[in-house]
Amino acid sequence: MTLAGRLALIALLLLGCALSPARADVADTAGQNLEVSLITYGPGDIYWERFGHDAIELRDTVSGEEVDFNYGMFNFDEKNFFLNFARGRMHYLMDAEPTTDEENYYVQAGRSVTRQRLALTPQQAAALRDFLFWNLRPENVGYNYDYYIDNCTTRVRDALDRALGGAIKAHLTTMPGGMTYRQQTVRLMSAQPWLMLILDLGLGPYADHPLNAWQESFLPEELQENIRNISVPNDHGGAMPFVQSEDLLSPNRLDVPPATAPDLRAPLGIAGLALAAILVLAWHKARIAYALLGTIFLVLAGVCGLLMLALWTLTEHHSAWANANLLLFNPLAFVLIRTLWRSRRHLRPSRLADTALMLQLAALLIALLLHLLPGVVQQNQPWILFALPCWLALAWTLRQHEPAQGRASAD
Incomplete structure (x- = not known):
């Protein structure tokens, strides 16, 4: 879908939220009818796809409507795009798209698609929905992208954490990460050796600081892995897994990045x-x-x-x-x-x-x-x-x- 088409969809979703109070759909359904999932897409072949991607899916269990919300839109045609990219001032946008359209793109590209259904209370699900639609407003839809601390995955992570009142961050900051920013970058870019070497040469000491699991969740696959270890309160005063179910919707058909960074x-x-x-x-x-x-x-x-x-x-x-x-x-x-x-x-x-x-x-x-x-x-x-x-x-x-x-x- 083109950028114009996606922006038109966003406008229609917002319009539906404002003008269709009688129709049960994602925009205005009750919290108990909202099903929230984290959708994780595996790494692609193009260098900007090597880190993977993810989205928050909201599903209305009454109407069956499913919408994916993600933070990975950018526009090559934007004025001074490449100059701003060189300066480190990358402008990214939030996006919303029907789940089927979004997932079909990744399936056709041979990238894996995994859905994790999450345990949110009706109040938390409704609050998350309201935040995502607020974030879609023209004045809120853009943000300044950073590879490691403010990217399409950290935005998804932060939105889920906000809905849970900080429970994800509180848990993951106590867990050590497995690699540094440099190691993860070299690992994921190893399929393009020259680009891997250029990035490794250009990274400074910032990329070598030890990370905790919250920081390392800047990667979709790390966030997918880390939330499996989180528990949330249930209705009986106990705890239950935050991830209620996990389904591989489409397997990976591309070369898989190595599990560890190559030793250069x-x-x-x-x-x-x-x-x-x-x-x-x-x-x-x-x-x-x-x-x-x-x-x-x-x-x-x-x-x-x-x-x-x-x-x-x-x-x-x-x-x-x-x-x-x-x-x-x-x-x-x-x-x-x-x-x-x-x-x-x-x-x-x-x-x-x-x-x-x-x-x-x-x-x-x-x-x-x-x-x-x-x-x-x-x-x-x-x-x-x-x-x-x-x-x-x-x-x-x-x-x-x-x-x-x-x-x-x-x-």
């Missing part, structure tokens, strides 16, 4: 050693190849440094702030490109290049020492293992000049 230390460490060995060998055997390969590394290191610096200073992507990978890849690399080409003729580096090289080696040492200090949060060991041999190989080759032959010593 060995592959990146091996890649760094291989690149360093090739640089040294090329310096001895093929100077043009050495200069070209070294230039590619330096340009990429400089560009990555500029991007990480921009994410920290110019955007609201707080998960990328204070990134220690800036010690490994930074704009100092640009200073060394000319010296790299001069070194193939054994020419001495300029003072500027010497200073830049010493600063870069000092930055590498600081990056190593940081991991020996207590309380260090950011887990960037894979990138240290990659960068260290590359920079040492470049430093060694750049210092192999021949001053005795009287060649120029200044750039």
Whole structure:
């Protein structure tokens, strides 16, 4: 359904709520006739679908009407969409759609669909319904999206928690999470290795803080799992499971993400050693190849440094702030490109290049020492293992000049 069509549906639902008090449907039925479910959709193939999706389903048991409410709408055609995306100012919308239409889309895409019927009192179900329709109003429908703390799942989680008077948060904040934001991101993006590496390189220490189950419920599959452990009061003064029943409506037909995050230390460490060995060998055997390969590394290191610096200073992507990978890849690399080409003729580096090289080696040492200090949060060991041999190989080759032959010593 197009954005215009979905907005028209929202308008019709609100209109039905206001103008049809005699008709029993989701908008105005009594709380005892409302059945509330959490619908969880498995990860998709496209990168923005890798985290999965979910929705709150309201069903009128009298009329049979079913409506899914979710918080995952965005519009590529929105003015300055990509600029705002780069700045970390993503504008998302709430959406409402008939359950059949919504679920059919995911079934056709091969993504799993699971329904968990939830135990809410009639008063809680009616309060949730009223909140969701209030949230659909034009003045309330939008929100500023954040990957980890304010996304389509945290909004669903918070709406359910609001209906239960904070019972979900009270329970889940006492339970430890299984992974960090970084580990979950790398795990779910592992099907796209290059994108996985870019995201891992760009995440700062924020992504490595330990999470509790409430925080880790930013993912649909984690929220689905975590609410299975919650109990709510019953009519007899005891407790009953919050999840009354769980049904797999459609199985997954796509590749399943791994259960754990891949360990990037060995592959990146091996890649760094291989690149360093090739640089040294090329310096001895093929100077043009050495200069070209070294230039590619330096340009990429400089560009990555500029991007990480921009994410920290110019955007609201707080998960990328204070990134220690800036010690490994930074704009100092640009200073060394000319010296790299001069070194193939054994020419001495300029003072500027010497200073830049010493600063870069000092930055590498600081990056190593940081991991020996207590309380260090950011887990960037894979990138240290990659960068260290590359920079040492470049430093060694750049210092192999021949001053005795009287060649120029200044750039």
